[in-house]
Amino acid sequence: MxxxxxxxxxxxxxxxxxxxxxxxxxxxxxxxxxxxxxxxxxxxxxxxxxxxxxxxxxxxxxxxxxxxxxxxxxxxxxxxxxxxxxxxxxxxxxxxxxxxxxxxxxxxxxxxxxxxxxxxxxxxxxxxxxxxxxxxxxxxxxxxxxxxxxxxxxxxxxxxxxxxxxxxxxxxxxxxxxxxxxxxxxxxxxxxxxxxxxxxxxxxxxxxxxxxxxxxxxxxxxxxxxxxxxxxxxxxxxxxxxxxxxxxxxxxxxxxxxxxxxxxxxxxxxxxxxxxxxxxxxxxxxxDALKECLWCIGCGSCIVACPVYNAVGHEFGYKGYLGGRGVAMSKFIKNEKTSFDSGLYMCTLCGLCTLECPVSTPTSELVEKLRINSQKAGFYPKAHGVIKKNIKSSGSPFKS
Ligand code: SF4
CATH class of the missing domain: 3.40.50.10420 (NagB/RpiA/CoA transferase-like)
Structure with a gap:
């Protein structure tokens, strides 16, 4: 957009x-x-x-x-x-x-x-x-x-x-x-x-x-x-x-x-x-989806409240499945890579979506769980790899 x-x-x-x-x-x-x-x-x-x-x-x-x-x-x-x-x-x-x-x-x-x-x-x-x-x-x-x-x-x-x-x-x-x-x-x-x-x-x-x-x-x-x-x-x-x-x-x-x-x-x-x-x-x-991911009734309230979605629009989402819950859903509809490419790491985990959701979908919890799988599958932001390496070599994420 x-x-x-x-x-x-x-x-x-x-x-x-x-x-x-x-x-x-x-x-x-x-x-x-x-x-x-x-x-x-x-x-x-x-x-x-x-x-x-x-x-x-x-x-x-x-x-x-x-x-x-x-x-x-x-x-x-x-x-x-x-x-x-x-x-x-x-x-x-x-x-x-x-x-x-x-x-x-x-x-x-x-x-x-x-x-x-x-x-x-x-x-x-x-x-x-x-x-x-x-x-x-x-x-x-x-x-x-x-x-x-x-x-x-x-x-x-x-x-x-x-x-x-x-x-x-x-x-x-x-x-x-x-x-x-x-x-x-x-x-x-x-x-x-x-x-x-x-x-x-x-x-x-x-x-x-x-x-x-x-x-x-x-x-x-x-x-x-x-x-x-x-x-x-x-x-x-x-x-x-x-x-x-x-x-x-x-x-x-x-x-x-x-x-x-x-x-x-x-x-x-x-x-x-x-x-x-x-x-x-x-x-x-x-x-195979996490059960909470399927509670959704498709109202779109989560994206209206989401600060990331308001900033970047449908870059944060997969096809018609938009925002954090949509990104989570894309892992099950497609795979880890799709979920990563759809913005799995864009989410700030602020939880506003859950407060606005009529069925209290715990989107940030879903995102956190899926990031663990995504990381294991090799899909994580490049910066994370650098930070991990720095901590291992110098004990600091900034490599002192
Ligand atoms: S607010 Fe809840 S029910 Fe509505 S689209 Fe988002 S996750 Fe689905």
Missing amino acids: NSKELETMRISFKKLNERRMEILNDPQTKKLQERVKKIREDSVNNMEELLEMAKKRFEENGIEVFLAENDQKALNIIYNIVKDEKTVSKSKSNTVSEIDLAKFLTDKNINLVETDLGDRIVQLNPTDKRPAHPIGPALHLNVKKIAEIISESLGQEIEPEPRIIMELVKANVIEELSKCKIGITGANSVAAEDGSLVMVHNEGNISLLTLMETHIVLVGIDKLVSTIEDSISVIKLETAYATGTKIPSYINVISAPSKTADIEKRLLNGMYGAKKVVVILLDNGRR
Whole structure:
């Protein structure tokens, strides 16, 4: 991020903090927070059990279900479904970005239509395609820059006016969606006992994707909870912390393909919504992750508070997994080197992220533990090697 983008990001964070103040001080939010903390801890502790239950329930509900151990397996499952298509559509999803689906499909000559405005802007940005926040990916770009990016992509000069940009992108996306039969989304929470996928959005784009002939949902196994009630609690808290509102514009709950039995009670799939729903439960290192790393509900509060993130932006993070918790997660999704390159040693261990986190993720403790592994694997700042050598040879880090 350049200095102008960092400045825009900090202004956006300030506005977000002002907007959230009232709801975060509401005693109801505090109660919800305690409930969700327990839900997340229990869910992560019982992940295997929930996984088995979810697979069983999805199948009973008529949803095709796969467990993908890694990114390559998830890509292959998706490819087998979309291989005959020229264009497929998607919504914003960190899990979809995690497996590099856009690049994979582009290499196979399949066009991927991004429907989320913020994510579309970020992906079209020629200089840097990384998001700045999990819910507001483009909040580091000012309207002038966004108008330039969209003008370039649509081949027409656009005024730097948010409504004009929104209307033009909407028209373009709707036209592209008319060519699609398959929609790919993530999910904010998975209710194992009910076999239900819960998705949250404000734009209405996910609702459109759920109406495609085939709806593919790629979701990390860390999103599993027991019941729909638990899922709703999680997404309400996520919304409060991420946007400062009590409830998002849309909550989609998908528990089966679209169907009707209105004629002679004969069951037919695919009335208005998806004829086929496929859920891919992604492991990709989550089973080996430190449990506290999986409590996260993806609200982004930690990066808003983080002094390092405010200074350097998404240099401190891996893809959509931003800040200290994101860097910790990258060790399990990828490896020690990725975590080191994503800023494992940038963290000051100040602990502000944990104070701001609705589920009290102990990020600095995670970072400290991972630095031990990273050091053993040979990934540590060069200066550490020099200091170690100095202490050994002269008893002082400064080599007196
Ligand atoms: S670690 Fe906590 S504050 Fe950061 S995104 Fe996850 S839930 Fe939100």
